[in-house]
Amino acid sequence: MKLVQIYRCLCDETRLRILYLLTKGPLCVCHFQDILTLPQVAVSKHLAYLRANGLVTAQRHGKWMIYQLPEKAPPELDLQLRCLQDCAQTNPIFREDLKRLKKIGCECEWVEEAVGGKSCNK
């Protein structure tokens, strides 16, 4: 069942944090590592899980893999993402993540340049 698949993806805190960050725009694996402060393998595996279930898409840009939410997400997913953004407002974990995301965003125009495949701001 499609719905169960989505919920399976959502029932892990790390994956929720990843998805929430992606509602703000595309990101590469190394940024997730920095923001979530988790080892590369953990991030990579959760992203693979989300990707395998169609909750995110990925594109290679040079050395970097850029992950993003699907352009036209199915309504069930769309609803969850909006729910996530609501909940994130009052949840310290998500708020901290957002803070770190913004810090990175200020240091470069990663998100804007992502499509052009320029570079990662590490």
Next chain:
Amino acid sequence: MKLVQIYRCLCDETRLRILYLLTKGPLCVCHFQDILTLPQVAVSKHLAYLRANGLVTAQRHGKWMIYQLPEKAPPELDLQLRCLQDCAQTNPIFREDLKRLKKIGCECEWVEEAVGGKSCNK
């Protein structure tokens, strides 16, 4: 994290079916058994899981345990329940369950009598 807890409950098909049925009104264990055609122990354990996580409440009425959704569900849950009802409309599994629920509902006024603790219509 609260949200993860909810999603953990939702990422099992049987529990989704249970929750969907409960959006139509309170039910006792034996009705779940009949509608879902699952063994008593399976139903009972899933209900216990949902209850432990606060997604359902239970009251004893004579021999029967009546499960229902909490009167004032937190907004995160409320949203999911509405999502569930949406998805259920096009999903054959849920539709079959609903059909069986209605069949039972026609044979007695269980739902209405539940609060009064009359009896189960077995």
Next chain:
DNA sequence: ACAACATATTCCTAATAAAGTATATGTTTA
């Protein structure tokens, strides 16, 4: 008090998922 019934819990086993280590793949740059 006992039998019948409805439900819950315990115990065991099998399946699934999470986390870590090591290694492999693909890309860029020197």
Next chain:
DNA sequence: TAAACATATACTTTATTAGGAATATGTTGT
């Protein structure tokens, strides 16, 4: 081509979950 970098995958171990069998608890009716 080799080194450095970013990411993915394989493998192993551990933890969590689901399912079934048996049993326990609580309730009703005799």
